[in-house]
Amino acid sequence: RLALPADYDPAVLLVHLDAYWFPIYGKASLFDSTIAYLDVFLTSGLGAVSFDLENFDPALNLGLGQHVVIADWLTFRWEIRHHVYVAQHQLYGQPRSSIRNLLMLTMGLGFFVPPSFEYRSL
Numbered sequence: 001r002l003a004l005p006a007d008y009d010p011a012v013l014l015v016h017l018d019a020y021w022f023p024i025y026g027k028a029s030l031f032d033s034t035i036a037y038l039d040v041f042l043t044s045g046l047g048a049v050s051f052d053l054e055n056f057d058p059a060l061n062l063g064l065g066q067h068v069v070i071a072d073w074l075t076f077r078w079e080i081r082h083h084v085y086v087a088q089h090q091l092y093g094q095p096r097s098s099i100r101n102l103l104m105l106t107m108g109l110g111f112f113v114p115p116s117f118e119y120r121s122l
Contacts, residue, residue, distance in 0.1 A: 073115035075112075083101070
């Protein structure tokens with residue numbers, strides 16, 4: 001038997017609904033002048049993946065990430081997430097399906113609006 005590569009269509013749309021758990025929440029002091037707030041989270045969820053925007057196949061995901069509040073108005077977030085889904089492909093002209101894996105690393109900045117506020121008593 002010869003090993004032949006299968007032709008996979010790229011995923012066009014990946015949607016999911018997740019649950020988050022924040023087991024670690026804390027503060028870190030930087031040079032006795034600044035306090036950074038941070039949390040670590042775990043996430044998992046169910047979703048769907050589409051290769052043609054008409055048919056959807058089931059998908060699962062698991063992830064780990066962290067938020068860090070850099071300033072009163074700015075946060076940094078990173079997350080690594082593992083998606084597992086069923087992919088359709090052609091082999092010798094016949095339709096087949098297989099389980100595919102997608103590992104994603106995302107990073108981003110978040111902004112609080114308004115950038116600052118002050119509590120007032122009524």
